[in-house]
Amino acid sequence: MEAAMEAAGAGLRGMDWHSIDWSKVNRNVRRLQVRIAKAWREGKRRLARALQFILTRSLCGKALAVRRVTENKGKRTPGVDGEIWDTPEKKAKGIQSLRRKGYRAKPLRRVYIPKSKTKKRPLGIPIMRDRAMQALHKLAVDPIAEQTADPNSYGFREGRCTADAMEQIFNCLRHPKAAIYVLEADIKGCFDHIQHKWLMEHVPMDKGILNQWLKAGFIDRNIFHPTEEGTPQGGICSPVLANLALDGLEASIWADLSKTTMEKNKLHFVRYADDFIETASSREFLEQTSIPRIREHLKERGLELSEEKTMITKVQEGFDFLGQNVRKYRDGKLIIKPSEKSVKTFLSRIREIIHKSPQTKPAHLLFRINPIIRGWVSYHKHVVSKRIFQRLDYEITKSLWRWARRRHPHKTAKWVKSKYFYLNEQGRDWCFFGRKDGREVNLFRASSVAIQRHVKIKGEANLQTSTEK
16 A cells, blocks of 8 residues: 555655555555455454544545546536546546545535436536545445445445346346346436434444535535535435435335245335345235335334336336336237337437537537437346347437438439448448548448347455455
8 A cells, every 4th residue: 555655655655646555555555455354244343443544534535536527427527616637637636636634515506407308317516526436435335335335236236226126126036936026116306305413323334524515515506505415416315325325125024924924924124225126925015014114214214105107017017127027928929129118219219419510521410319328228138139220220320320321312313322421341321420530330220239138246245355356
């Protein structure tokens, strides 16, 4: 660790951000995280807190925190002070500013992002220093959060993703004699209503710093609003705080139930952030046992279930979870595929971009839509998606054909086709293309992506224990 600190210190003194040895910084921060996880797992709470203290005051931790907030997607988005750290000198100065003494969190800048056509989601944007402080303390909290996490919680955890959650659902419901009822649950305004008192009493981190973040407030249209509950969406630490608040939900539902009772009722639980499902062999068990216990667990944290989005569904009828549809058909086969809502939303987005680009050059249009297609397909390539991918190719090509015809209303269809579409080497016709600086740019075809079965992470696995081994 001393070598990494010396390297980081040299970078600070010389104002040369690029001289920091990041391999050593990452290695030494990871070692401290492993020690924190091990101490907490063995019940050595004082040692874990001491190691957290060391990590949050180390140059390695501070450098890694600054690097995270200056290299992510929001690196050019300022807070209420209008500042961003976009030069090596500002980043080095940012490391020096991460001190607990005299620290005061600034209010968040409130913005609104579209959630649907009619609804908008509030988002809080902290200043760069507050973001870096949150990233720094998150490094110290994450090892403990991993130790206390539910085994089937997959949201906002390093090394886990939505594909793990969907694979777990498949494993639970694929058998012929699996559960036939599913409780689809959603927590109403999870991030906005978590009780501050509960967080202050249970989150294992510096209480003074945590209180600063929770009580920072936000500025909306030049008016300051205090925050009395919830964690700000947009803060780096908000996801781990929400996970800590929801951890233990699985154990609360099944408290005092024997293994025989759980197997008889075919109980399984899968959570991703604030969305979760529970399976059971009977509707009565979910209504009379699970839902009351869930409500009791959430009430202690200032949360409640959303009545609109919480429902009990038969697996044969199908349900949507994380943008994918899960349904068992008449032959007893369980199939997971992209949900119709997800497909419609994706196609609407692509069509809107094409429609609003009447004079855009073909190559520039492809530069806009290809990453969107590639990202959506990558998300759904682990489930039964081949036919849907082919359908998307057809619909997108049809939209591009309309776009091309509108550009040349006085040309024949044959002329338009020869200008924008071609027959590729594999014999596939109607391949849309453009040219940029003499280079040919082709439409990314969803059906060109092979379906790959996802290998689910083990429920009890986490990066701290795996690194230790």
